Amino acid sequence: APTLVWLRRDLRLHDHAALELACRDGAPVLLAFVFDTDILDALPRQDRRVELILEALLDLEAQLRERHPGLGLIVRSGRAREQIPELLQRCGAQRLVFAHDDDPFALARDQAVRAALPATVRVDSVRDVTVFERRELLTGQGRPYTVFTPYKKAWLRTVDAARVSERRPQLEHLAPSALAQGLPSLSELGFEATDLHPRFRGGATQAQALWAEFREQRLAAYADTRDFPARKGPSYLSPALRFGLVSVRELAREALGRPADEGAATWLSELIWRDFYHQVLHHHPGVVNGPLKPEYAAIAWEEGAEADTWFEAWCAGQTGFPLVDAAMRQLAQTGYMHNRLRMVTASFLCKTLGIDWRRGEAWFAQKLLDFELASNSGGWQWAASCGCDAQPWFRIFNPVTQSEKFDPKGLFIRRYVPELAPLSDAALHAPWEAAPLELGGVVLGRDYPAPLILHAEGRARTLARYGAVRGLS
Ligand code: FAD
Numbered sequence: 001a002p003t004l005v006w007l008r009r010d011l012r013l014h015d016h017a018a019l020e021l022a023c024r025d026g027a028p029v030l031l032a033f034v035f036d037t038d039i040l041d042a043l044p045r046q047d048r049r050v051e052l053i054l055e056a057l058l059d060l061e062a063q064l065r066e067r068h069p070g071l072g073l074i075v076r077s078g079r080a081r082e083q084i085p086e087l088l089q090r091c092g093a094q095r096l097v098f099a100h101d102d103d104p105f106a107l108a109r110d111q112a113v114r115a116a117l118p119a120t121v122r123v124d125s126v127r128d129v130t131v132f133e134r135r136e137l138l139t140g141q142g143r144p145y146t147v148f149t150p151y152k153k154a155w156l157r158t159v160d161a162a163r164v165s166e167r168r169p170q171l172e173h174l175a176p177s178a179l180a181q182g183l184p185s186l187s188e189l190g191f192e193a194t195d196l197h198p199r200f201r202g203g204a205t206q207a208q209a210l211w212a213e214f215r216e217q218r219l220a221a222y223a224d225t226r227d228f229p230a231r232k233g234p235s236y237l238s239p240a241l242r243f244g245l246v247s248v249r250e251l252a253r254e255a256l257g258r259p260a261d262e263g264a265a266t267w268l269s270e271l272i273w274r275d276f277y278h279q280v281l282h283h284h285p286g287v288v289n290g291p292l293k294p295e296y297a298a299i300a301w302e303e304g305a306e307a308d309t310w311f312e313a314w315c316a317g318q319t320g321f322p323l324v325d326a327a328m329r330q331l332a333q334t335g336y337m338h339n340r341l342r343m344v345t346a347s348f349l350c351k352t353l354g355i356d357w358r359r360g361e362a363w364f365a366q367k368l369l370d371f372e373l374a375s376n377s378g379g380w381q382w383a384a385s386c387g388c389d390a391q392p393w394f395r396i397f398n399p400v401t402q403s404e405k406f407d408p409k410g411l412f413i414r415r416y417v418p419e420l421a422p423l424s425d426a427a428l429h430a431p432w433e434a435a436p437l438e439l440g441g442v443v444l445g446r447d448y449p450a451p452l453i454l455h456a457e458g459r460a461r462t463l464a465r466y467g468a469v470r471g472l473s
Contacts, residue, residue, distance in 0.1 A: 001094040002028040002175060006084055007073075008106070010099050010128055010244035011056040012204035013063055013171065017128035020167035022097040028175030031064075032087055033057055035077040035189055038109070048196045048335045048369055049239075050189065055196075056245055057183055059203025067171060072180030077189060081112040091179055094121055099128035099244075102278060103373045104285050128244070130275045131155070131164060131252050134282050144283040145276070148389045152272045164249045164256065197334050200239050200369060207245035211237060215254055222263035229327070229338040230411035235267070236336065238370030241274070248274075270339075277378030280388045287377045290358075291386035298469045301356040310353050310452050314345070315363055317417070320444075320451035322428055323403035324348045326416035333416070335369035340406055346383035347397040352458035354465060357384035385466070393466040396459050403429040419448050 003022045010016055011033075022029045035053075043050065057073060064071040074091075076083045088096060096117065101110070114123055127133045137154050138144060145151035186193060199210065214235040218225070225233030240246045252271055258264035281287060290297050302310070313319050317328035327341035337345070342364075350357040361380040365371050381387025385395075407413055410428035414421045420428060422440030427433075431444055432451050444450045 001092055002030050003095040003097060004030050004032055004088055004091065004093040006096060006098040007031060007033045008098060008101055009242065011053070011060060012245055012247065013060065013169070015166045015247035015250050016169050017126040017167045018097045018099045019169035021124060021126050023170040023173040026173060027095070029173045030074060030091055030093065030175060030177050032074040032076070034080040034083045036080040037077065038079055045190065046192045046194050048194045050191045051186060051194050051196045052200055052239060052369060053243060054183070054186055055201050056203035056243055059205050061183055064174065070176035071174055072182070074177055074179045075183050077184060080109055081116060084113045085116040087179070088117065088121060091177060095124070096121060097124045100125050100133060101129065102133065102282050104288055129248065130278045131159060131248055132275050133278060137279065144279060146388045148273065148276055151276050152269060155272050155275065159256065164253045166249065199236055204245040207240035210240065211246050219267060220261055220263040223266040226266070227340050227406055229341055230407055234339065242370045242372055274375060277374040280378060281374040287381065287387065288373065292381055292388055293386045295469050296386035299465055302354040307355055311355050311359055313452060314349055314353065318449050320432070320449040321348065321399045322413045322417055322420055322431065323407055324399050326413045329416040331367050335367060342379055343383060344397055344399055344402045346380055348399050350384045351396045351462045352399065352455050353453065354458060354461050393470065394463060396462060398455055400430045400455065
């Protein structure tokens with residue numbers, strides 16, 4: 001009887017834990033993907049991620065057909081919890097294999113699928129999304145780590161060649177199936193085309209090209225370039241990691257193999273942050289709804305009509321703070337935002353404007369191509385000082401200083417806020433403070449917003465707001 005591999009966030013054929021496991025015993029292997037309407041129904045009809053997934057599946061289908069014209073993906077649209085049991089039955093499979101996904105929604109879905117299967121079907125699931133997962137790295141006392149640095153040390157001490165070795169599937173066991181009848185189009189799925197950036201199109205094949213370019217040309221310089229949004233510093237691999245177009249093992253293998261390379265070591269740290277936040281979510285699934293540190297649940301955020309207007313201005317990139325606005329427009333226009341700017345915009349929302357970070361988290365979740373519950377929740381709770389190893393509550397990013405430091409010539413700002421292009425470099429970071437001559441004819445309040453609030457005022461309110469709940473735990 002065949003084995004069914006259920007692809008979810010591992011949309012590639014190489015270095016693939018579930019596929020490797022399925023192919024090991026020599027049974028014929030079929031590949032299935034479900035466009036899960038439990039997820040899709042809630043999305044707007046234009047969603048870049050749906051297009052990204054479809055392109056990744058098209059790429060897989062092409063790779064399969066190249067191996068053998070009879071091969072193909074079995075693609076369904078519907079509720080995964082119904083589709084997967086039905087598919088197993090229709091193809092007579094006696095074994096289901098998939099990779100772990102520890103997002104609480106996915107865990108519940110997988111549980112429902114397992115419960116719907118007859119006892120005769122064997123289900124195997126494997127680690128694939130992270131290098132370490134769940135309870136694999138614990139402190140000497142058997143507790144989960146809550147601080148990053150000791151976690152990272154344990155990660156580096158424990159990782160070995162086997163853990164990051166390639167899971168190379170024996171693809172000759174892939175078998176044709178009458179159920180593999182080609183892919184639906186975007187419109188058949190009920191979605192419309194988007195402006196998804198070419199960098200994120202083309203599935204695993206393109207992701208390999210992006211990874212090769214980063215690895216060969218930019219990784220070594222990462223430590224120096226990563227903080228400057230106008231520079232091509234980071235890898236842009238986060239959407240590929242989100243949907244498994246690359247394997248985290250291949251990335252970690254490369255970085256671990258370059259111990260003398262400062263760029264590779266710094267970048268590896270970021271991959272370890274990713275593992276760290278996944279294990280935080282595993283141990284504290286409550287972070288989905290609220291702060292990890294309970295005392296911060298009592299913070300009195302700004303609410304009401306003014307806060308709503310400010311929130312909308314933040315979403316739209318119309319706060320009057322050029323770096324914040326450029327970043328928010330980058331997110332809206334591309335679905336990606338540079339890491340430094342995620343920190344700046346998150347801090348600006350909750351610590352300058354005093355708006356509940358959960359509203360920002362939800363906005364990022366809608367817009368980010370790489371949206372990942374673990375990292376998004378971790379990043380927001382870091383900025384709002386209420387998560388694991390978060391920044392101290394009294395540390396408040398100054399958006400103007402950040403702008404001067406990380407976009408000194410305003411190259412990034414001018415790219416996304418073109419109406420400010422005529423300003424001098426010096427005036428660009430805080431136009432409201434500039435002498436009229438430096439504004440190059442731009443009128444604040446007409447051509448570009450005046451600041452919603454002065455940072456010093458927001459900062460003072462935040463110190464009071466946080467001060468009021470400190471020490472309650
Ligand atoms: P690179 O700098 O090339 O890093 C390589 C990879 O390491 C990334 O692709 C990512 O998988 C991982 N990584 C890097 N930084 C972090 C980090 N701080 N935490 C966890 N993993 C990291 N990342 C997401 O993947 N999804 C999210 O939803 C997400 N939301 C965030 C929200 C906030 C408020 C903040 C501050 C950060 C968030 N991050 C998120 C982390 C980080 O900003 C992105 O992973 C990174 O910007 C992706 O770009 P890149 O692939 O070019 O990164």
